[in-house]
């Protein structure tokens with residue numbers, strides 16, 4: 001499972017499928033560091049191995065490349081540690097094929113300083129998202145969060161925080177690595193926002209089945225219409241913790257002006 005945008009996948013179902021078929025679960029929590037599932041457990045700690053990224057665009061970013069894997073299984077932990085150092089243990093006696101996957105000490109030093117702020121940054125991202133939701137609803141361009149169909153009441157579809165309110169203690173139900181809206185004139189809007197110097201990004205422009213590297217699987221346009229529509233309409237807006245209220249208002253006003261034009 002990939003815990004996309006900052007909230008958790010539906011892990012109960014995934015765990016039950018994995019149990020039935022005796023599969024291991026490797027969670028991609030690159031965009032979900034600290035995210036809590038509906039029962040309070042953190043994304044990345046529910047399956048057999050959890051993977052995190054410290055790439056600068058992540059909620060906890062270092063100054064280059066970095067990442068982390070976690071596991072509760074001592075055998076997997078040992079194997080991961082060996083793979084991290086070219087597969088050798090002791091040094092130069094190679095048990096498995098590994099690579100250089102060490103976290104650079106300089107990156108670790110940066111992360112050490114930033115880590116204590118992570119929760120407050122995620123809370124600020126949530127606050128920003130709440131303000132976006134409120135302002136978008138006030139524009140009349142959307143009836144509320146979580147819409148899935150475009151119509152006259154829903155020209156902008158807002159992201160829903162799926163596990164919000166499931167548990168009193170699970171405040172990190174969404175850490176908003178991305179705040180992604182959907183609009184039908186996405187590419188034109190994107191151009192307009194860029195002209196107004198509003199940062200934006202498409203996560204992701206091409207679905208898996210149409211990626212060139214999978215062309216040997218012979219999928220074609222139309223095979224996965226929901227994925228294709230998501231790729232054609234999704235647009236991520238600025239959500240970083242330091243955003244100011246007036247900047248969020250400027251983004252929403254700019255989108256309103258574009259759509260009502």
Ligand SMILES: Cc1ncc(COP(=O)(O)O)c(C=O)c1O
Pocket residue numbers: 002004028030031052053054055065066067
């Ligand atoms: C969901 C997801 N998985 C994996 C990765 C890869 O992380 P890294 O570049 O640190 O290997 C990223 C980051 O781009 C990501 O967003």
